[in-house]
């Protein structure tokens with residue numbers, strides 16, 4: 001009998017809730033060693049203990065605020081480790097805001113950009129050289145269908161996700177021939193803590209719009225294995241994304257303008 005292959009290591013940001021926790025659970029079940037990142041150390045430790053007990057995998061926790069320079073630097077340093085390299089980076093942590101741009105604080109908008117954009121850029125930049133050198137590695141950047149077009153509600157959010165999708169696809173084009181892949185995962189509405197944290201009311205949205213985090217993660221990992229650079233889970237959102245990507249821009253603006261809930 002040959003030796004078992006060495007376990008791969010995945011680092012997941014925003015691992016304490018929602019999509020990040022689903023990624024952590026699924027990757028642990030698949031035998032990955034994990035590095036879990038979020039701000040709440042207690043929640044990180046509870047999840048790490050649960051996954052180590054259930055799946056017998058090694059789980060590191062790294063409490064870091066990725067909207068701060070120090071937090072991103074600490075995680076970037078971990079990603080550059082030569083002794084314990086990371087094979088899969090999931091840039092998942094992200095936030096939205098519940099007001100239109102006119103009514104938000106500049107500080108909140110900048111915090112969103114630091115987390116949704118700057119952290120994704122810096123962590124991808126930190127992990128890629130090692131991956132390219134080893135001729136293997138994967139990055140999943142969690143984006144959103146909200147990035148496919150303009151949105152009056154949460155305008156900085158949709159702009160940040162447009163950046164994430166374009167960035168991921170562009171970087172993928174530049175590293176694919178070197179054995180490394182970068183994929184943008186673009187879900188629609190997912191039942192997580194996201195909307196509650198942002199103070200966004202969801203009572204008016206139809207139930208059929210909502211996806212389960214575990215299904216989004218399963219679809220995303222399947223698309224990654226298939227070599228997709230952009231993954232849109234669920235046929236309803238695939239259809240929506242196709243329409244949005246090909247619709248006349250004027251029509252998009254009409255459909256996406258002025259929601260009262262976030263005025």
Ligand SMILES: NC(=O)c1ccc[n+]([C@@H]2O[C@H](COP(=O)([O-])OP(=O)(O)OC[C@H]3O[C@@H](n4cnc5c(N)ncnc54)[C@H](OP(=O)(O)O)[C@@H]3O)[C@@H](O)[C@H]2O)c1
Pocket residue numbers: 013014015016017018019020037038039040041043064065066067092093094095096115142143144145186187188189190191192193194195197
């Ligand atoms: N839910 C949706 O409908 C939806 C749709 C499309 C895309 N997305 C995207 O999916 C990703 C995950 O969102 P989710 O829905 O799973 O949200 P969630 O349930 O609110 O979870 C967010 C996670 O990010 C962590 N986090 C928040 N701020 C952080 C910071 N400054 N530094 C480090 N970690 C931080 C949170 O943990 P701590 O509080 O402990 O830090 C938590 O683990 C986001 O990028 C979001 O934009 C969500």
